[in-house]
Amino acid sequence: MxxxxxxxxxxxxxxxxxxxxxxxxxxxxxxxxxxxxxxxxxxxxxxxxxxxxxxxxxxxxxxxxxxxxxxxxxxxxxxxxxxxxxxxxxxxxxxxxxxxxxxxxxxxxxxxxxxxxxxxxxxxxxxNQVGKQNAKDLPVTKTENTTTTTVKETTNKVVTQVSKKTVENKNVYKSNGKNYTTASTNNNVFVLIDQENSQVIAQFYPAAQQNIFHVTVISQNGNYQTIGYLNENNIIIEYKTGDKSWSTTTYSK
Structure with a gap:
């Protein structure tokens, strides 16, 4: 589910x-x-x-x-x-x-x-024909047990939470000489951020098993779905290296 x-x-x-x-x-x-x-x-x-x-x-x-x-x-x-x-x-x-x-x-x-x-x-x-900016919060909906509920946190509010927690976050991970940090949104969803350019490189969504996540890798060549693992000191992501090949990258505290 x-x-x-x-x-x-x-x-x-x-x-x-x-x-x-x-x-x-x-x-x-x-x-x-x-x-x-x-x-x-x-x-x-x-x-x-x-x-x-x-x-x-x-x-x-x-x-x-x-x-x-x-x-x-x-x-x-x-x-x-x-x-x-x-x-x-x-x-x-x-x-x-x-x-x-x-x-x-x-x-x-x-x-x-x-x-x-x-x-x-x-x-x-x-x-002169373009209207003044009037963006409103956009609601996110999800379905659970065939019942549709409205998530009170809109995307803009979620992002605000991410931005604030990014500043406060002390969880720094290292991989290949670079620093990364995490920022939580809601419902155990979090993102992994490259500290050098403040870009999100992956989004994590909880799977059925504990400490296993569905991961959306943010790539210039196109985003794709994979899996990731989390323990006390490491974040591990399985990256695509070819049509049918994968390799793991570990981000360690």
Whole structure:
């Protein structure tokens, strides 16, 4: 049953998606837009400025906040496309969710002949249509014994708990010359964090047997499920090394 609950927890957490850009607190803004790789026309700076005025928090792709690392669906990703036609500078600002589904699109245009001024004016017209950030706590639900209950701790509150405990946590583990620490969320769920860059590298969910956990490994090549073990002084994770091969890594106090 706990295996099912852990799976349902993950599914519920990752499937919490807002319907409008205003429902998101975080916006991931790439350093470059593929339609403006050769010349940016100050669009990156202009977009960030416009979003901050509407109280969104800007996320750099190389520095992801802890709560977004735990649940990527808390952030939307922005993109700017060049849709210009003859004698008119046009662009489209698109926001996508964690599954790359488009949630909001805004267009702007300008008759200004100078490209930088024209694209900036078009961006202003597009961003004037974007609503002010109004993100709300998103509830997480789980099912137990065919009865659905609402977990009172929302994802944002859980992340706040993680952040606070990360500061207070004195459990430092070492592996391959690097330091790691743990932070608990709720119901015996915890994360393992690389202290060097404050990134979550694994999430642990209790299994049926004591000291055995279902583990979600956070990887740049894609997250995957594995198992982990916990004793008084060690955390052990079975990492995937190939399609059908695994190896263990031990993190020791």
């Amino acid at each position: 706990k295996t099912i609950l852990s799976s349902l927890f993950l599914i519920a957490l990752s499937s919490l998606q807002a319907q409008n850009v205003a429902d998101y607190k975080y916006v991931i803004v790439p350093q470059l837009f593929k339609y403006f790789v050769k010349e940016d026309y100050q669009l990156n700076t202009g977009l960030k400025t416009a979003l901050r005025k509407k109280e969104y928090e800007i996320v750099n792709e190389n520095s992801i906040p802890l709560d977004v690392q735990i649940n990527p669906c808390l952030a939307t990703k922005a993109n700017i496309e060049n849709t210009s036609v003859a004698f008119k500078n046009k662009l489209k600002v698109t926001f996508t969710d964690c599954n790359n589904n488009v949630i909001s699109t805004y267009e702007g245009s300008s008759k200004e002949k100078d490209f930088t001024k024209g694209y900036q004016e078009a961006l202003t017209f597009a961003m």
